[in-house]
Amino acid sequence: MSAPGKGGFSKAVYTRPRSLVDVKSHFCPGCHHGTIHKIVAESIDRYGLREKTIGVACVGCAVFLYDYIDVDVVESPHGRAPAVATGVKRAQPDKFVFTYQGDGDLAAIGTSEIIHAANRGENLSVIFVNNTTYGMTGGQMAPTTMLGQKTSTTPYGRDFSSDGYPIRMAELLAGLEGTAYSARVAVSTPAQIRKAKEAVRKAFEMQIAGMGLSIVEFLSTCPTNWGMKPLDAQKRVLGEMSEYFPLGVFKERKQADIA
Amino acid sequence: MSALAVSPSKRLLTKGNEAICLGAVAAGCRHYFGYPITPQNDIPEHMAAHLPALGGTFLQAESEVATINMMLGTSASGKRVMTSSSGPGISLMQEGLSYMAGSELPAVVVNISRSGPGLGGIAPSQGDYFQAVKGGGHGGYRLIVLAPHSVQEMYALTMLAFDLADKYRTPVLILGDAIVGQMKEPFVASPYDPASTVEKPWALTGCAGRERRNVKSLYLKDNAIEVHNWKLHEKYERIRENEVRAESYMLDGATIAIVAFGTAARVSKTAIQWARKEGIAAGMLRPITLFPFPKREVFELARTVDFLLVIEMNTGQMVEDVRQCTPLHDRIAFLGKPCAMPTPEEILERIRLLAGKKG
Amino acid sequence: MTGDIIMAGFGGQGILMIGNLLALTAMEEGKHVTYFPAYGVEMRGGTANCTVVVSDEEIGSPVVGRPKGLLIMNGPSMEKFLPMLASGGDLIINSSLVEERQVTRDDVRLLPVPADDIARNKIGSRQMASMVALGAYVARSGIVKLSTVFDCLPKVISKKYEKFIPLNVTALKEGAALAGFHA
Numbered sequence: 001m002s003a004p005g006k007g008g009f010s011k012a013v014y015t016r017p018r019s020l021v022d023v024k025s026h027f028c029p030g031c032h033h034g035t036i037h038k039i040v041a042e043s044i045d046r047y048g049l050r051e052k053t054i055g056v057a058c059v060g061c062a063v064f065l066y067d068y069i070d071v072d073v074v075e076s077p078h079g080r081a082p083a084v085a086t087g088v089k090r091a092q093p094d095k096f097v098f099t100y101q102g103d104g105d106l107a108a109i110g111t112s113e114i115i116h117a118a119n120r121g122e123n124l125s126v127i128f129v130n131n132t133t134y135g136m137t138g139g140q141m142a143p144t145t146m147l148g149q150k151t152s153t154t155p156y157g158r159d160f161s162s163d164g165y166p167i168r169m170a171e172l173l174a175g176l177e178g179t180a181y182s183a184r185v186a187v188s189t190p191a192q193i194r195k196a197k198e199a200v201r202k203a204f205e206m207q208i209a210g211m212g213l214s215i216v217e218f219l220s221t222c223p224t225n226w227g228m229k230p231l232d233a234q235k236r237v238l239g240e241m242s243e244y245f246p247l248g249v250f251k252e253r254k255q256a257d258i259a
Numbered sequence: 260m261s262a263l264a265v266s267p268s269k270r271l272l273t274k275g276n277e278a279i280c281l282g283a284v285a286a287g288c289r290h291y292f293g294y295p296i297t298p299q300n301d302i303p304e305h306m307a308a309h310l311p312a313l314g315g316t317f318l319q320a321e322s323e324v325a326t327i328n329m330m331l332g333t334s335a336s337g338k339r340v341m342t343s344s345s346g347p348g349i350s351l352m353q354e355g356l357s358y359m360a361g362s363e364l365p366a367v368v369v370n371i372s373r374s375g376p377g378l379g380g381i382a383p384s385q386g387d388y389f390q391a392v393k394g395g396g397h398g399g400y401r402l403i404v405l406a407p408h409s410v411q412e413m414y415a416l417t418m419l420a421f422d423l424a425d426k427y428r429t430p431v432l433i434l435g436d437a438i439v440g441q442m443k444e445p446f447v448a449s450p451y452d453p454a455s456t457v458e459k460p461w462a463l464t465g466c467a468g469r470e471r472r473n474v475k476s477l478y479l480k481d482n483a484i485e486v487h488n489w490k491l492h493e494k495y496e497r498i499r500e501n502e503v504r505a506e507s508y509m510l511d512g513a514t515i516a517i518v519a520f521g522t523a524a525r526v527s528k529t530a531i532q533w534a535r536k537e538g539i540a541a542g543m544l545r546p547i548t549l550f551p552f553p554k555r556e557v558f559e560l561a562r563t564v565d566f567l568l569v570i571e572m573n574t575g576q577m578v579e580d581v582r583q584c585t586p587l588h589d590r591i592a593f594l595g596k597p598c599a600m601p602t603p604e605e606i607l608e609r610i611r612l613l614a615g616k617k618g
Numbered sequence: 619m620t621g622d623i624i625m626a627g628f629g630g631q632g633i634l635m636i637g638n639l640l641a642l643t644a645m646e647e648g649k650h651v652t653y654f655p656a657y658g659v660e661m662r663g664g665t666a667n668c669t670v671v672v673s674d675e676e677i678g679s680p681v682v683g684r685p686k687g688l689l690i691m692n693g694p695s696m697e698k699f700l701p702m703l704a705s706g707g708d709l710i711i712n713s714s715l716v717e718e719r720q721v722t723r724d725d726v727r728l729l730p731v732p733a734d735d736i737a738r739n740k741i742g743s744r745q746m747a748s749m750v751a752l753g754a755y756v757a758r759s760g761i762v763k764l765s766t767v768f769d770c771l772p773k774v775i776s777k778k779y780e781k782f783i784p785l786n787v788t789a790l791k792e793g794a795a796l797a798g799f800h801a
Contacts, residue, residue: 051467056332057475066473072463074335075475077358080328083320087332087340088463090316091290095465113328116321272642272653298657381657442680443638443653445645529678602683 017041019050021070030223030230033061033129035187036196037068040100040127043200044071047208049096054088056081058110060102061135079110082117085124096207098125104134107143107169114173114215121178121212125203128169131220132241139225143167146244151225166244170217174250180212183249186219186242188234195247202252211256219245270445275413275435276301278446279343279369280309282417285451288339288367289315292329294322294348297381298437299371302343323348327355327368334364335474337462339421343369346387347378349395356430357396360491361476363461365424367417368402369433371440374598382598383437383522385572391434392550392580399488401495403431403502404549406520407439411446416547418451425457427498434549436572438522438600504547505556509535513542515613516560518581519570520546522600527570530606539614549577554584561585566613568592570601620674621761622682626667626699627691627712632748635774636689637668640752643762643770644672652680665694672761688726689755691733691748696720710755712747729758729797736792743782746789753793764794 016022020041025034044050053071057063059078066073076084081099089097106114106128117124133151134140140153144166148157158166174182181203185196196218203214219241221233228236273281280302283291291306303319310317316333320326326342333340344352349370359366370391374384391404403423405416413435420431463472478484506524509531510516517527524545534541544560546553561567567590569578574595582588594601594609623640627633634655641653655668669685671677684704690696691712697720703709705725711718714734721728731754733747741750756764767790771783794800 052465054336054463054465063477066471066475070466070471072466072471073473073475074332074463075358075362075473075477076331077328077354080324080331080355083325083328084332084335086318086325087290087292087329087334088336089332090318090329091333091336091338091340092464112321113325116325270645272638272645272651437657438654438680441655441657443641443655444651444677444680526679528676532675532678600679600681603679604683 017045019044019070021068023067026064026067027061028222028224030221030233032131032187032218032220035193036127036129036218036220037065039187039193039197039200040098041069042197043204044069044096046201047204049204052094053096053098054092056085056088056097056099058099058101058105060105062100062102062105062129065100079105079108080113081105081110082113082122082124082126086117086120086122089122089124093123096204098127100127101129102135103128103130103132103142103144107167114169115176118173118176118213118215119178121180123207123210124213125207126213126215127200128215128217129220130169130217130245131222132166133222133225135222135225139222144245146240168245170215170250173215178212179215179251180206180253181214181249182251183215184217184219184245184247186237186247188219188237192247199249206253209256211253217245219247270447272443272445273410274301274441274443275407275410275439276343276371276441277305278410278414279417279433280305281448282414283341283367283421284309284313285448286339286418286421286453287451288341288421289313290333290338290340291316291342292318292320292326292333292340293342293344294320294326296345296348298373298440299343299345299369301440302369302371323351324354327352327359330366331355331359331362331364334359334366335362335463337459337464339365339367339425341367341369343371345371345373346375349387349390353396356402357398357400358476359430360396360400360402361398361487362474363428364430364474365428366430367420367424367433368430369417369435372434372436380598381437383572383600384598385436385521385523385576386597387434388549388571388573388576391432392552400491401498401550403427403429403498403551404434405431406434406547406549408521408525408545409439409446410442410444412547413439414446414448422453423502425459426455427494428461429494434521436522439525499551502548503551503553503556505553506545506547508543508545510542510544510560512540514540514565515542515568515610516564516566517541517543517568517570517606518546518557518577519543520549520577523570523572526600526603527606529603530610533603533607534610537611539610541610546577552580552584557581557584561587561590564590566590566592568594568609568613570594570606572600573597620672621687621759622669622671622685623687623689623755623759623761624667624669624682624685624699624702625689625691626665626695627748629664629666631666631691632745633666633691634668636748636752637670639767639770639774640670640756640762642773643766644670646770647762647766649673650675650677652677654680667695667699687755687759687761689751690716691751692716693720708755708758710751710758712751714747727758729754731793731796733793737789740792741785741789743785746785749786749789750793753790754797755793756790757794757797757799764790764799
């Protein structure tokens with residue numbers, strides 16, 4: 001069949017999510033933030049949350065959330081997003097609240113805030129973007145930097161004897177009673193993107209059902225600071241990163257702990 | 260008996276720390292975040308007991324760092340929010356205070372100060388003056404700073420703090436100390452009477468029926484941060500112009516004027532009463548707002564008295580601000596006592612010495 | 619009437635309770651009053667003390683270096699506070715627990731009160747010892763009226779214990795009698 005010239009035959013099979021702002025991305029080529037933003041925006045739309053959402057942006061490349069997601073956003077100091085989100089949610093329990101944090105933010109400077117927010121079972125959703133480096137400040141070592149990985153502050157490669165090991169946050173948080181849902185996903189293949197969408201939906205459903213803190217860790221790329229072409233960066237996610245940071249669901253609460 | 264249930268017309272024998280809670284609740288504050296530290300634990304304990312029944316939130320945070328950021332979130336939601344702490348905890352809050360000043364978010368922070376630096380001690384002190392009035396955190400900002408000297412003022416200034424915070428969209432600090440925090444004295448729970456109600460069209464409540472909003476302190480484009488800094492500066496100038504508060508105590512015909520705040524001012528009142536009985540014309544100018552500082556009042560006073568006697572529970576901080584108010588530096592004397600209250604006897608002795616110098 | 623007093627003893631002896639009661643009584647009589655308790659680490663280790671200042675004028679310092687009154691309920695408090703008492707000041711000691719020879723000054727007006735003995739033997743409750751001591755101090759100093767103290771008892775004693783109010787009145791009277799005051 002030839003391409004339909006008349007309107008009656010055309011059908012939109014894809015539109016930009018309502019909650020995604022129609023702007024050009026400023027992120028580097030091959031960076032996953034854009035894909036992750038879109039998944040978040042789609043899930044906000046799916047549950048009709050746009051007009052009752054308050055997002056919490058962190059410090060790092062992830063801060064630019066407010067330029068891309070068409071919802072109210074408060075900016076948090078570095079690592080403090082789970083505390084800021086706690087303050088928002090406690091003041092407005094009927095609203096939908098999520099944080100969007102990078103690995104330096106959540107897994108280094110903000111470990112205290114994420115662990116205690118999870119342990120309190122704060123009814124929040126956390127989008128955690130792990131690209132094994134500090135993107136905005138120019139590629140320094142992150143708490144998730146792989147052993148042997150060269151960064152601007154591990155010029156000879158990360159060495160466990162002086163720098164410790166890459167930290168697996170999804171597993172760590174799954175071990176806390178207050179965590180309702182914890183999963184790790186990637187977005188390097190269409191199949192992975194489908195799974196990632198499922199995970200984010202599940203995380204959002206947890207909050208809607210009042211189950212406690214939900215977190216989805218995304219394995220993500222930083223071609224610029226990794227010194228890789230975008231395609232090679234995808235391969236790294238599929239290869240060594242997925243080996244050390246296994247994809248999967250680490251905790252899924254079935255019932256709320258409500259007395 | 261619930262302290263919150265008593266009739267407003269009656270005198271109550273109440274602890275300063277509790278009066279702060281009563282003032283906060285009267286002013287509509289229903290959200291409190293905090294972390295335990297001596298000598299202010301009565302405040303979180305009181306709030307934990309009473310806020311839930313009022314439909315509010317009490318949350319003991321994992322740290323003061325988390326506390327101030329929880330406040331940031333609640334304030335961004337458009338709600339009145341308070342915390343209390345002491346020196347070491349207030350230091351941990353400086354990051355969040357800077358962000359809140361930059362994001363123009365109202366909040367009330369109470370410092371029932373103790374001795375420092377470091378872990379210091381729990382003795383009453385005014386060593387946090389510089390931290391309170393000069394900004395405290397990074398980037399150049401001011402907090403409005405209120406200094407109560409009685410239980411009545413702990414109550415009234417807390418209500419005022421919420422009004423000023425909302426009016427100017429800025430954090431307000433109440434600088435007390437262990438004496439005014441721990442002491443009990445009669446006070447009247449006068450009804451809350453806000454000067455005006457402030458709308459919060461900037462609050463983040465979900466973008467139903469409107470454009471999305473951001474609350475942020477990051478300004479990367481062109482000269483946006485410079486513009487923002489000038490905007491904040493203009494706000495601080497308005498505060499300086501409109502919000503100075505000070506008490507004149509027995510200044511009629513005074514030749515020696517004490518300048519002191521908080522507990523140091525309170526103790527000075529006894530010494531002034533004694534000095535007057537001896538025929539020495541002593542009085543006091545007591546700054547109630549430390550920022551904005553009563554510059555004009557100090558300038559005028561310095562011209563009419565023989566001596567300004569600055570008294571502080573530290574080794575000399577506010578005295579630097581007093582020196583900036585007047586060129587008559589040879590009229591400024593200082594009595595400092597770090598980490599302890601000066602006694603009325605010590606103050607009287609210094610008053611006598613100054614009176615002798617002139618006489 | 620103007621006066622100030624430091625009260626000190628073991629935690630659990632009711633020091634803060636009688637300090638509060640005295641302050642409340644002064645307030646009811648329309649006086650200026652402050653009450654300042656020891657706080658924080660001072661409270662650890664089981665000691666308790668508080669300062670009450672009563673005045674017809676606005677009170678400056680709620681803490682006093684030379685109190686006109688001292689109420690001592692145990693031995694360790696004597697060592698700590700006796701040097702501070704103003705010359706000619708009133709010294710009430712719980713002579714059931716504090717030996718009179720511990721009073722190393724002769725420029726003060728000593729009133730030994732066997733508070734624990736009276737509480738246990740005459741009133742039947744050791745808990746009443748601090749009330750006996752307060753009764754003695756109030757009668758000796760005249761800082762407030764004993765009858766106003768009676769009136770204020772219901773404000774410091776919770777509903778649960780209100781049946782003990784008459785016992786407290788008896789204790790206050792016993793103490794006052796030792797100071798030569800008979801209600």
